[in-house]
Structures are given as C-alpha cells and as structure tokens.
Amino acid sequence: MRAAQLTGAFGLDEVTIQQAPEPPLEPGQVRIRVEAVSLNYRDLLIAKGLYTKKLPFPLTICSDCAGTVVETGPGVTRVATGDRVSPCFMPDWISGPVTDAAARGALGAFANGVLAETIVMKETALVHVPAHLSPEEAATLPCAAVTVWHALMVRCGLKAGDTVLTIGTGGVSLFAVQIATMLGARAVILSSSDEKLERARALGAVDGINYTTTPEWDAELKKRGIVPDHVIEVGGTATLAKSIKCVRMGGNLALIGNVSGGGDTNIIPAFMKNLSLHGVFVGSREMLEALNAAVSAHAMKPVVDQVFPFGDFAAAMRHMESGKHFGKVVIRVS
Ligand SMILES: NC(=O)c1ccc[n+]([C@@H]2O[C@H](COP(=O)([O-])OP(=O)(O)OC[C@H]3O[C@@H](n4cnc5c(N)ncnc54)[C@H](OP(=O)(O)O)[C@@H]3O)[C@@H](O)[C@H]2O)c1
Structure with a gap:
C-alpha cells in the first residue's frame, strides 16, 4: 500500500508517496481503508520541521481521517468489517485526564499518521462516524x-x-x-x-x-x-x-x-x-463520541473548503498556508 511520508528531510515537497508494508493484524487491531484525510495547521508545522525535528522516519503524516473497516484481528468486538470509522487523534486517550503517553501517541508526529491507503489501529482508538456525513466531511472531526x-x-x-x-x-x-x-x-x-x-x-x-x-x-x-x-x-x-x-x-x-x-x-x-x-489539546475518545452524537442529532455538516487528490499534499498544504481557505482542506485517498 502507498503512504505519504517524510523520510528524513523537512519541507512540503519532502512529503513523498512511498510503498509501505501491510502488517498482519494482532489481537484487537483493525485494518481501515482510508477514504479521506483532513489537514490541520499542525501537519504544516510537522512537514516543515517547525513542530519538532526529532521525528521517527519514515513518518506517515496527518492525524485526521475517515474510512471503512476492511479487516479485523482476533478478539475485535467494537467494530466490524464494513463499518465507517475514524481513529481518535490520540488513540490511547479514551476518557478522563490525558496522560503523557497518550499525548505522545498522537497520530502523525511521534506515531505514524493516516495519509495512507490503509492504516492499522487498535479497535479501542476508533469511533463510528455520523451516518449523514461523506468521508470528506467526517474526516474533519477528530482534531479541530x-x-x-x-x-x-x-x-x-x-x-x-x-x-x-x-x-x-x-x-x-x-x-x-x-x-x-x-x-x-x-x-x-x-x-x-x-x-x-x-x-x-x-x-x-x-x-x-x-x-x-x-x-x-x-x-x-x-x-x-x-x-x-x-x-x-x-x-x-x-x-x-x-x-x-x-x-x-x-x-x-x-x-x-x-x-x-x-x-x-x-x-x-x-x-x-x-x-x-x-x-486545550484536542480531546479524548469520549469527547469525540459526544461530539459525533451532537453532530448526528443536529445533522450538522462540517465546512469542507476544497478536496485535493492523494499525492497533492504539497498543493493542499500551500492552499491552507495561503489563508484563502474557509473551513477544512481535505485530501481524497480512495
Ligand atoms: N490545541 C489544539 O488542540 C489545537 C487543535 C487544532 C488546531 N490548533 C491550532 O489552532 C490554530 C488554528 O487552527 P486551524 O486549523 O483552524 O487553522 P487554519 O485553518 O489555518 O485557520 C487559521 C485562521 O486564523 C486566521 N488568522 C491568521 N492570522 C491571523 C492573525 N494574525 N490574527 C487573527 N487571526 C488570524 C485566519 O482567518 P481569516 O482568513 O478569516 O482572517 C486563518 O484562516 C492553529 O494554531 C492550530 O495549530 C490547536
């Protein structure tokens, strides 16, 4: 599968599409086909080396996505194949106060992110996306x-x-x-x-x-x-x-x-x-679930400014950097 990665150097043009392995699933893990990824200002800072220079390379970038479960590992009960899901920004922050370890596990910085054709997540990191939202709309929710x-x-x-x-x-x-x-x-x-x-x-x-x-x-x-x-x-x-x-x-x-x-x-x-x-640093799974319930109850539609194709990360980022956008900039993956 292909993933958009930083491989050692910083800069928007240093994010390149790489072939990455598709590991077998361990107990409790889920494979997701990523459909859409939304960009955050943090992704711009990370790609430019302004967030931290101490990143693990190669690093798959970005934190927010929506996709479909395509495979479940042994013992998975929270989701099933075909479910539409998003991973939480901090996969290990379920509820209560945040811990250092959960913050360090935030996607797309010290842990691999989601701008890839498929990703593997713990089932506990996942929430179902509101049914009335497209993948592009649902992908905007986990961080902002x-x-x-x-x-x-x-x-x-x-x-x-x-x-x-x-x-x-x-x-x-x-x-x-x-x-x-x-x-x-x-x-x-x-x-x-x-x-x-x-x-x-x-x-x-x-x-x-x-x-x-x-x-x-x-x-x-x-x-x-x-x-x-x-x-x-x-x-x-x-x-x-x-x-x-x-x-x-x-x-x-x-x-x-x-x-x-x-x-x-x-x-x-x-x-x-x-x-x-x-x-305030993003939020827990419990907060994302509460948000999704409110978004569903009110049929709220996030504002998607523009959708770019997979591979056009630099153009999407430059659009966000220009400040011309109104709402979220999204990349369609599959
Ligand atoms: N703490 C967290 O958990 C968390 C989570 C998400 C984002 N953030 C941070 O929150 C900030 C906004 O994120 P975002 O994703 O909404 O960014 P964004 O989409 O890039 O939007 C930033 C907006 O800020 C306005 N702006 C730019 N320069 C300004 C200035 N000098 N004074 C006042 N407003 C200015 C612009 O609005 P106009 O074009 O309308 O002027 C611009 O569109 C970023 O610093 C980001 O890193 C933090």
Whole structure:
C-alpha cells in the first residue's frame, strides 16, 4: 500500500508517496481503508520541521481521517468489517485526564499518521462516524472539532445563551461557530475578510468584525455591546491581550493556537478579572463520541473548503498556508 511520508528531510515537497508494508493484524487491531484525510495547521508545522525535528522516519503524516473497516484481528468486538470509522487523534486517550503517553501517541508526529491507503489501529482508538456525513466531511472531526467541543463543553461549561468569540475562519473557528450555534449559544467571529464574515454569518454567527480594517476589535465589541463569556483563542500571543480585555469578568479563554505569532501579552488583566485560562489539546475518545452524537442529532455538516487528490499534499498544504481557505482542506485517498 502507498503512504505519504517524510523520510528524513523537512519541507512540503519532502512529503513523498512511498510503498509501505501491510502488517498482519494482532489481537484487537483493525485494518481501515482510508477514504479521506483532513489537514490541520499542525501537519504544516510537522512537514516543515517547525513542530519538532526529532521525528521517527519514515513518518506517515496527518492525524485526521475517515474510512471503512476492511479487516479485523482476533478478539475485535467494537467494530466490524464494513463499518465507517475514524481513529481518535490520540488513540490511547479514551476518557478522563490525558496522560503523557497518550499525548505522545498522537497520530502523525511521534506515531505514524493516516495519509495512507490503509492504516492499522487498535479497535479501542476508533469511533463510528455520523451516518449523514461523506468521508470528506467526517474526516474533519477528530482534531479541530473535538478541540472546540473539549474547550466549550468540558472546560468552559458552555450554556445556551452564552456568547462565544472566535478568531479567524479556519477549521477550528468555523467549528466554534457551528457547535456554539447548534447548542443555543451566540457565536461572534473575527476575520481578515468581509466576504468570509458573510459566509460565517450564513453558518450561524450573530456578528463579525474584520480584524484587519478594525484592529481595535476589542473596543469595537464593547461599542456593539458584545461581552463574550468564552473566547476560542487561536490567534495566540498577538491576540491574547485583546481577548483578555474583551471577555467578561470571570469568563473563560480556551488557549488553542498561535496563528498570529509574535506579540507581547499583558497578563495582569487576566487575574484582575478572575479569568480561567484553559490550555486545550484536542480531546479524548469520549469527547469525540459526544461530539459525533451532537453532530448526528443536529445533522450538522462540517465546512469542507476544497478536496485535493492523494499525492497533492504539497498543493493542499500551500492552499491552507495561503489563508484563502474557509473551513477544512481535505485530501481524497480512495
Ligand atoms: N490545541 C489544539 O488542540 C489545537 C487543535 C487544532 C488546531 N490548533 C491550532 O489552532 C490554530 C488554528 O487552527 P486551524 O486549523 O483552524 O487553522 P487554519 O485553518 O489555518 O485557520 C487559521 C485562521 O486564523 C486566521 N488568522 C491568521 N492570522 C491571523 C492573525 N494574525 N490574527 C487573527 N487571526 C488570524 C485566519 O482567518 P481569516 O482568513 O478569516 O482572517 C486563518 O484562516 C492553529 O494554531 C492550530 O495549530 C490547536
């Protein structure tokens, strides 16, 4: 079978299609035919050597996929041949608090990932995908959507009627709009593009601000009478100070990403406002199962921006890097 791998050097063009072995299944293992893989910002950092340089080569890249079970090993009971499944981002994080070992086992970094024609996973790492989703849509859920679910539902204690601020219109932020909206909260979004703000409104965002033409967006929120209860902080060090400023007294910041880089954050207001800052790293199988149940109940459809063919990893990554995308960039494998 073929797999997209880094073999020793870093760079988007260093990810090449290699022949990889198809090992026999051990007890509890499952072979999955991968149908679609969705990309995350992390995959870009990994391919470029900006995540860590200490990777095990050859490394099959990417963490998020959907596919079909084609073979089950001895003793497998959770899934059967023909089931449509996704592996969890951290295959060994089932529930409760995360452990060092589970975090280290996250797919596509220190452990082989999923951009391959077939993968082998422990049955305990798998969840059934929502029946109404295509493989391309289902592949978007295991990292970005679970991260938002974990942040809002588990850490921030989201309630219907709350206001959620999210930054940018990438994969994480659009899931924040969709998940907050489907749970009865009000989503407010920032973007560098008025056109993307309009599209976010169509997904359910109640308001939006262009952070390029209105760089003092924290003051603009105040002017509009919007005081977020929770912030999905993907901007990082250059946006954090404004997020701290605009969130309500006693509010929640979910620290998720650092797309803006740089910055010099004054953290004094964070304690003056009795804020809770939650570091969030994806989520457990239990969280992915809860998310999938909500996605199914609400017939929610993830936003797929563009689908690239297997082998066009570099083009797909460059598209994501360009920032032109709205939602998730996906690779169709089979
Ligand atoms: N902690 C976790 O578990 C976890 C999980 C998933 C992702 N992440 C992280 O979360 C971040 C977002 O991930 P993603 O997959 O959604 O990325 P993405 O799809 O690449 O989207 C990033 C978006 O951020 C906006 N943006 C870019 N520069 C900005 C700036 N200077 N200020 C404000 N907004 C800016 C852009 O939106 P516009 O084009 O609308 O301006 C861009 O589309 C990344 O840092 C990623 O590594 C963390």
